[in-house]
Amino acid sequence: MQRVTIKDVAEAAGVGVATVSRVLSGGSASPETRERVLAVAAQLDYRPSALGRNLRQRRTGGLGLLLPDLTDAFYGALAEGVLACARAVGEPVQVGSTGGDPEQEAELVGALLEQSIDRVVAVPSGSQESWTPVARAGMRVVFADRLPEAAEADTESLGDLEVLDGLRPPRRPVEVPSVLADDRTGMRTAVRYLTGLGHRRIAYLGGAGHARRVAAFGEALGPLFDDELVVLAETSRDSAYAAAAGLLQSRTDLTAVVAGGNLLGEAALLAARELDLRLPKDLSLVMYDDVPWAELSAPPLTVIAQPAREIGYRAAELALRPDLRRARSVLLPTELVVRGSCAPRRSQG
Amino acid sequence: MQRVTIKDVAEAAGVGVATVSRVLSGGSASPETRERVLAVAAQLDYRPSALGRNLRQRRTGGLGLLLPDLTDAFYGALAEGVLACARAVGEPVQVGSTGGDPEQEAELVGALLEQSIDRVVAVPSGSQESWTPVARAGMRVVFADRLPEAAEADTESLGDLEVLDGLRPPRRPVEVPSVLADDRTGMRTAVRYLTGLGHRRIAYLGGAGHARRVAAFGEALGPLFDDELVVLAETSRDSAYAAAAGLLQSRTDLTAVVAGGNLLGEAALLAARELDLRLPKDLSLVMYDDVPWAELSAPPLTVIAQPAREIGYRAAELALRPDLRRARSVLLPTELVVRGSCAPRRSQG
DNA sequence: CCCCGGCATGGATACGTTTTCATGCATCTC
DNA sequence: GAGATGCATGAAAACGTATCCATGCCGGGG
Numbered sequence: 031m032q033r034v035t036i037k038d039v040a041e042a043a044g045v046g047v048a049t050v051s052r053v054l055s056g057g058s059a060s061p062e063t064r065e066r067v068l069a070v071a072a073q074l075d076y077r078p079s080a081l082g083r084n085l086r087q088r089r090t091g092g093l094g095l096l097l098p099d100l101t102d103a104f105y106g107a108l109a110e111g112v113l114a115c116a117r118a119v120g121e122p123v124q125v126g127s128t129g130g131d132p133e134q135e136a137e138l139v140g141a142l143l144e145q146s147i148d149r150v151v152a153v154p155s156g157s158q159e160s161w162t163p164v165a166r167a168g169m170r171v172v173f174a175d176r177l178p179e180a181a182e183a184d185t186e187s188l189g190d191l192e193v194l195d196g197l198r199p200p201r202r203p204v205e206v207p208s209v210l211a212d213d214r215t216g217m218r219t220a221v222r223y224l225t226g227l228g229h230r231r232i233a234y235l236g237g238a239g240h241a242r243r244v245a246a247f248g249e250a251l252g253p254l255f256d257d258e259l260v261v262l263a264e265t266s267r268d269s270a271y272a273a274a275a276g277l278l279q280s281r282t283d284l285t286a287v288v289a290g291g292n293l294l295g296e297a298a299l300l301a302a303r304e305l306d307l308r309l310p311k312d313l314s315l316v317m318y319d320d321v322p323w324a325e326l327s328a329p330p331l332t333v334i335a336q337p338a339r340e341i342g343y344r345a346a347e348l349a350l351r352p353d354l355r356r357a358r359s360v361l362l363p364t365e366l367v368v369r370g371s372c373a374p375r376r377s378q379g
Numbered sequence: 380m381q382r383v384t385i386k387d388v389a390e391a392a393g394v395g396v397a398t399v400s401r402v403l404s405g406g407s408a409s410p411e412t413r414e415r416v417l418a419v420a421a422q423l424d425y426r427p428s429a430l431g432r433n434l435r436q437r438r439t440g441g442l443g444l445l446l447p448d449l450t451d452a453f454y455g456a457l458a459e460g461v462l463a464c465a466r467a468v469g470e471p472v473q474v475g476s477t478g479g480d481p482e483q484e485a486e487l488v489g490a491l492l493e494q495s496i497d498r499v500v501a502v503p504s505g506s507q508e509s510w511t512p513v514a515r516a517g518m519r520v521v522f523a524d525r526l527p528e529a530a531e532a533d534t535e536s537l538g539d540l541e542v543l544d545g546l547r548p549p550r551r552p553v554e555v556p557s558v559l560a561d562d563r564t565g566m567r568t569a570v571r572y573l574t575g576l577g578h579r580r581i582a583y584l585g586g587a588g589h590a591r592r593v594a595a596f597g598e599a600l601g602p603l604f605d606d607e608l609v610v611l612a613e614t615s616r617d618s619a620y621a622a623a624a625g626l627l628q629s630r631t632d633l634t635a636v637v638a639g640g641n642l643l644g645e646a647a648l649l650a651a652r653e654l655d656l657r658l659p660k661d662l663s664l665v666m667y668d669d670v671p672w673a674e675l676s677a678p679p680l681t682v683i684a685q686p687a688r689e690i691g692y693r694a695a696e697l698a699l700r701p702d703l704r705r706a707r708s709v710l711l712p713t714e715l716v717v718r719g720s721c722a723p724r725r726s727q728g
Numbered sequence: 729c730c731c732c733g734g735c736a737t738g739g740a741t742a743c744g745t746t747t748t749c750a751t752g753c754a755t756c757t758c
Numbered sequence: 759g760a761g762a763t764g765c766a767t768g769a770a771a772a773c774g775t776a777t778c779c780a781t782g783c784c785g786g787g788g
Contacts, residue, residue: 033437033744035744036746045767045768046767047745047769048747048770049766049767049768051746051747052746052747052766052767055746060765060766063766077489077492078744079495079743079744080439080493080495081430081433081434081439081495082434082743082746083745084430084434084745084773085430085431085433085434085773086744086745086747086772086773087745087746087773088430090430092473099459100449100455100459101452101455101456101459102455103450103452103455106449106450106455107449107450110449110476113449113474113476117475120490122473122475122491123473123474124471124474125458125462125472125474126462127459127463137466140426141469141471142471143426144428145429145471146430267671296671300675321672322645323645323670323672323675323676325649326649326672326676326677327676328676328677328678329677382774384774384775385775386774386775389738395737395739396738396774397737398736398737398738400775400776401737401777406776406777407736408736408737412736412737430774430775431773431776432776433743434742434743434745434774435743435774435776436743436776
């Protein structure tokens, strides 16, 4: 199983390897030479080896994609978007599933580094501090769906920062472009919808990395906000269920829940059923992500639709297209799709 | 942004590059040298470049994964299995989504070839004829979930084959291992369950590449089989819905449907609702794939559960682990999970 | 004492490509 | 017509690694 190399083509065509390379990569060559080389290459079924090219150019083409969980329909759709864009520009994509674990994420980033893959779209699980170095190291990162959160204010690390600031001029922060759904208005729409139905005790059932949404939730609720009604789960169905069950069980006064993802919506539905809470009579539910089954569940779910596929596509575009080099971040609109899982708050009793 | 190379490490440690390479890849070296090299490498934060290694070894590590659609929960879970196994052995995986289109699949295989990635797990969309050459070319292929189908008997290509057979001794077929769910017993269980409930007109709503399932369906149904009650859709939600709607609309005599995948189940549910068919009173439905929402839909769906994640994991194992080189194919059990979408056939009326 | 085997080591080579640079030829300009 | 300009072309270098092979050292056996 000998591979046909550029050298073989060159010999067969009676030209130098440089000429073959030029012809194949669009450089200049005389028409007759070009034609001959192309003919020979086609006849030998020559395929340039990405290995040689990559080594020479000190970089691997292609795109890394890091996300928490392909089992989550939202990320599945997002991934499809990324793949679609990558295919459009002819780049391969290497996928890693982090399980929401910063350590695994770091490992996967390391693997990309090792492969000299220098473009990545990521749904980040790690902290901002863990991403800054990789962006600064020259990797072209695009965040999708959410931004990494600052590590919790650790006095020691703060001290470090101050020392560093004293020694060197403050480094300008690395600009990492991102493609996000507009959580602010999305959340506001949902919350207003619920408050409009008379709900006052509204909970947010979220996941790790939902700081922005929680903030938006708080902002939208205003004085009604009660931080005990915000529950964050890990990136797993079990954890989501535990969080949902815990929330519904401990806070019997709440009348509405916003689930920050389709896994969390699933969990809420399951937990509610377990506790014999009827939707929408006993509990109103708004779920993030307009997954196909939202329409099929009992009751059909009112959802905040995010353009998952487009988020992925745009993010990949930002990462791959050189003409978007200096591109800024993108905020995509969401849409409240009203179905049957919300009802006016029934009078106490 | 200069990369630290093995040469840098060698110089810093005062040894030759060969020694560094040996130490890092487990070759023999004196203990003190080894220690020094490792220390220097760690201190310089040296990461071997996959580029150099790959070129030298004329092969890229890693695994290709080709499947029809990441939006399909079944393939999402399968992909998670593949990724889990790959991570366990430290190999990156390159994912391509074919959309069920043989042409795109071929293109993606080409991309893998170009990258010198020589191991792939595939949910094949192309014909057997399109896969044989790639397996024969030395790529280590493992089929997951289904096998490629023989191209439809085309007289011309048959002629070609005969000519070739005349010229050379028949080539032994390439053994491509596979990891499949046991469609035969799975389907039989489902069909028996439905016939046991009194159903006689049972349809199979399948997708492309479901030849094996159709065969199993026919076998299980025996004399009740009616090939007009087998409908195959393309790999898309639209196509699935069209097929489902067409089936339910044209064959009002049928009382039960087996949907060959969760997308098809979705479609059947949607179409039934559109036609005001109530489940399970007017129509019984068994769906392949125990997706999380099966429990949440109205009614909860009776499903044939396939171990999607394990299928992926085992397939990746077969592709990646060298000690399984001569491994044969694997058949994994399915399970009928009875919920609420099937009922006894109501007496004609 | 000498030779030989074993082992640690480093130099050199090859992997397949792109790109730089020099060369040669032809055409254009004054 | 001579020098200048342009273009097509090929030789060679470089990318970072693994491996072959030769070298030198050591110790043990004859």
